[in-house]
Amino acid sequence: MFRIKKSLLINASLLLTCANMLFLSCNLNNERRTVAKADTLRYRYQHYILSSKEVVDNDGKKDTTYFKAIFPEFEQKEINDLIKRQFTANRQPDTQYNSIEQEAKAFIENYEDFVKMDEYPRAWYSEMHAKVLQNKPSFLSLSLELSDYTGGAHGNYNTLFYNYDPLKVDTIGLEKIIPVEKQQSLTKIAEVIFRKQEGLSTEQALDESYFFEDNRFHLNNNFTLTPKGLLFLYNVYEIKPYAAGITELMIPYEQIDSLMTEEGKHIRTQLRQNITTN
Numbered sequence: 001m002f003r004i005k006k007s008l009l010i011n012a013s014l015l016l017t018c019a020n021m022l023f024l025s026c027n028l029n030n031e032r033r034t035v036a037k038a039d040t041l042r043y044r045y046q047h048y049i050l051s052s053k054e055v056v057d058n059d060g061k062k063d064t065t066y067f068k069a070i071f072p073e074f075e076q077k078e079i080n081d082l083i084k085r086q087f088t089a090n091r092q093p094d095t096q097y098n099s100i101e102q103e104a105k106a107f108i109e110n111y112e113d114f115v116k117m118d119e120y121p122r123a124w125y126s127e128m129h130a131k132v133l134q135n136k137p138s139f140l141s142l143s144l145e146l147s148d149y150t151g152g153a154h155g156n157y158n159t160l161f162y163n164y165d166p167l168k169v170d171t172i173g174l175e176k177i178i179p180v181e182k183q184q185s186l187t188k189i190a191e192v193i194f195r196k197q198e199g200l201s202t203e204q205a206l207d208e209s210y211f212f213e214d215n216r217f218h219l220n221n222n223f224t225l226t227p228k229g230l231l232f233l234y235n236v237y238e239i240k241p242y243a244a245g246i247t248e249l250m251i252p253y254e255q256i257d258s259l260m261t262e263e264g265k266h267i268r269t270q271l272r273q274n275i276t277t278n
Contacts, residue, residue: 040135041079041166043072050104054112056121063123065111067104071130072142078169079140086162086171087130087144100128111150124150133161133224136270139172140164141224158235159246161224174223177230177264178256183219189255190232191217197249210239219249225264227271229253 052065074080088097097103107126115121126148134141142162149155163172178186194217195202207215223232229252236242253260253268260268 040137041074041076041140043074043132043135046071046073048100048104050101050108052108052111052123054115054121056115056123058123065108065115065124066126067107068125068127069100069104069129071100071128072132076166076169079164079166082164082169082171083130083142083162122151124148125155126150134226134271136267138165138167138270139225139267140166143224154242156236159222159233160235161222161231161233163224172267174221177225177261177267178259179261182259186251186256186259187217187219190219190249190251193251193255194249211237212239225267225271226250230256 046069048069048071050067055062055064057063074083084099088095088103095106097106104126107124111124127146129145131143131145132140133143141164144160144162145157146160147155147157164170165172174183194200195204200206205215206212206217212218219232220234220238222235223230225231229250232249232251234240234247234249236245238247240247257265
């Protein structure tokens, strides 16, 4: 009888210990999830549209010019200010707008001035859609998809990448991922991938179908980091005719690991972890 009671006591003690360990484990997991959420930036998407009062006839249909924007609004003011400054600086290098509303108003005013002198007026449009691609403790990336029409045979469209360090409230340039002295090696690796992707031989001249300066392959500054690798994007007219569209070039981390900075490797690790993004 004593042995049975002792056995029951031991089993009860083990169950209590396991329950405590399970409770502690759950608490730790909850803490990790809370930390992950706290370490990433909170935001919500804002929608804005401004239309012209000038109505035109477009193939028998009434049409009007508009400016439309969809963009993330972050709770951290410093991040918002940095992003907006870079958006306007890169898109409108000759004109500095203080807000999207100001840019929209200027676009509509330009159209309304132009339409008065146009014998066959057509409606314009300008659309921008900013998306959060990655939202990690040490890395924030956005894509800005732009499209517009201001007359002519067809409209234009572009996609731009923006990379930030949320902790330092600063931009992340390529030199922070690949040191300047190693970027030539990066370009050589990228060209091999590009030629294979485009079905080109190693000796085939690039001036047959591409717009590379001096007939030499080069990388641009339009890049971002993904869980798989370093992604570059060439927009229309940049290296190919309009009809060819955009060109994406993915460089796997496995091929450039020896070139990457410690900061770059740290970001890569975070991108491959299952951290809550928003």
